[in-house]
Amino acid sequence: MSTLKIAIQKSGRLNEDSIQILKDCGISINNGNDQLKAEATNFPLEVLYLRNSDIPQYLIDGVVDVAIVGDNLLVEKGKNIKAIQKLGFSKCKVSVAVPKTFEYNSIKDLEGMRIATSYPNTVIDYFAKFGMTVDIHQISGSVEIAPNIGLADAIVDIVSSGSTLFKNNLKEVEVIFKSEAVLAVSPKVTPEVQTIIDTLQFRIESVLRARKSKYILMNVPNDKIEAIGKILPVLKSLTVMPLAEEGWSSVHSVIDKDSFWDVIDQLKEAGAEGILVCPIEKMVL
């Protein structure tokens, strides 16, 4: 029987969330003594713990079938690798930043300048779009220090909260693209392995949908059910169950996690009482 080989980051920002999403898909990983390889006990899956930056090449070569990797690395090193699913974590931007004192007006101000980055291909492609060339200084980490030590005039690196830029007296001037963790697939997978990927993706979709939603229950006077139904987005149709108390019902639905407080205020106004909001573990459509 075929086994799906998945690469996840060995240690770093993607590691914990990658393991968590597999767990939430009901996959138990037996770590054993081998720190770099593990097998799932209840799913045809082998997990390889690798450096994030090496993962695109492993996918290109077909050494692994799928991987959880930052989309920014596919832009940098894996143009032909398909990302089949956004995973909603490790959200960040890849941006151009310059010293705060730099009087920046437009990208043209950076013509011929020295740019420090860990993402040289991304930088070349970005500036080429404006018909520009820049002098790239490739470094593998602590990129934000480069302008302060006279190594570069500007940088291209990952920005999330912006605090690393702030601490190093830099300002973000251009966002090249936004990135997040994705499930990426090797172009070399066999049809048997593709079937396992489809099963895994189906589970991941159910987990992600559940993470975005809440289950909501409330007591509603029967004459207000119609008004409440207009406020609640429903999967199929509203679940309404009679309460022991005459004239009242229990109404159940699923709501978007982010619109939650707005919806609750509207529901109270429309006559709902005893509102309960619960997490959803999986949501299979």
Ligand SMILES: Nc1ncnc2c1ncn2[C@@H]1O[C@H](COP(=O)(O)OP(=O)(O)OP(=O)(O)O)[C@@H](O)[C@H]1O
């Ligand atoms: N500050 C951040 N906020 C959110 N996501 C980030 C941040 N920094 C990096 N990422 C995302 O997480 C991925 C992994 O980053 P991390 O710093 O853990 O590893 P790395 O140094 O790029 O790789 P390696 O495993 O090769 O050492 C990045 O490719 C990016 O997609």
Ligand SMILES: O=P(O)(O)OC[C@H]1O[C@H](OP(=O)(O)OP(=O)(O)O)[C@H](O)[C@@H]1O
């Ligand atoms: O905008 P912020 O929230 O400050 O995040 C951005 C920083 O996070 C990442 O570094 P990381 O901490 O992963 O260190 P690394 O360079 O060793 O990978 C990235 O390379 C930036 O330096």
Ligand SMILES: [Mg+2]
């Ligand atoms: Mg990092």
